[in-house]
Structures are given as C-alpha cells and as structure tokens.
Amino acid sequence: MSQTYQAQIYVTLRPSVLDPAGTAVQSGLQQLGFTGVAGVRIGKYVELTVTAETEAEARQQVDQMCDRLLANPTIENYRFEVQALTEGVAA
C-alpha cells in the first residue's frame, strides 16, 4: 500500500565554490552591526511530499530528484531527510 512521505532537502554549494550571494549577505549583516558574523553560505531548502511503497523507495526517488533537477552535482552538495506522514489509513 502506497504511503505519503515528507522530504526536507538541503542543497548547498560545495566548499570549494565561491558564494558571492553569501559574501554580500555577510557584508550586509556586518553593516547592520553584526560584526562577529563570518562564513555565510547560502543554499536552498526544498520541502515536498512523495508517494511510494516503502521509505527506501521514497529515499531513492528523492535522491534521483536531487541528482536530476534540484541540485547541480558539479557545484552543489545535497542531503535530505524523509519521514512517513502519519495518516489515518483504513485497513
């Protein structure tokens, strides 16, 4: 029986890749008076639901989504969490 899973996906630039947006935000924060801030890196956070037979299948699907569309594996890393959504499913 298929089940709905909630996925939370984090896409981040690889550490070796420059992050101009992060640098700009860091500069902005410092100008606002947050002088102790450093190492600002900006990534994407994606939430979605997916239906699958098992949690393993849901994880495999999300991994493929990241690899094929959500992240650019050349310059980005990704990681994700998958949880079954609790639903009142009649037997």
Add this chain to the structure above:
Amino acid sequence: MSQTYQAQIYVTLRPSVLDPAGTAVQSGLQQLGFTGVAGVRIGKYVELTVTAETEAEARQQVDQMCDRLLANPTIENYRFEVQALTEGVAA
C-alpha cells in the same frame, strides 16, 4: 570568553503565500517521471558562524539577523539551530 557558534537557518514562505518557483519545480519533476510528487515549496538555507559570549546571546543575534535581513517576516517564516563549534581553547 567569547566562543564561535555555528548557525543553520531555514527560511520558508508562509503557507498562505503562493510559491511559483515551487510550482515550476513540481511541474519539472512530474515531467521527469516523478508523478507522486506534490507540495513542493522552495526556501532558503543559510549557514554562518557568529561569535558571542553565550549560546543564548548567539541565538538572540541570529534571531535578529533573520528578522532584519535574512527573512521577510511579512511573507516568510524562519527557524534556526545554533551549536557551539568545538575548538581547542586554552584556559
């Protein structure tokens, strides 16, 4: 003694706000064959470090950063985690 803290910040659109980018990504995923995907919402994920005297002070700083620059409180929610970075600090 001041200490460096690592913050992980998640900025998401409020549920009542339309997310055209999420809709476009969902459509793209479905065209790639992921027909069971739904509810795609795209947010921002920010990593940074901040120096502060205590973890409470670090949390307060990050909360202010979110409120003043990183998130738009009118249309976005945010949440964050803060951990002390383990360093070899001489007494």
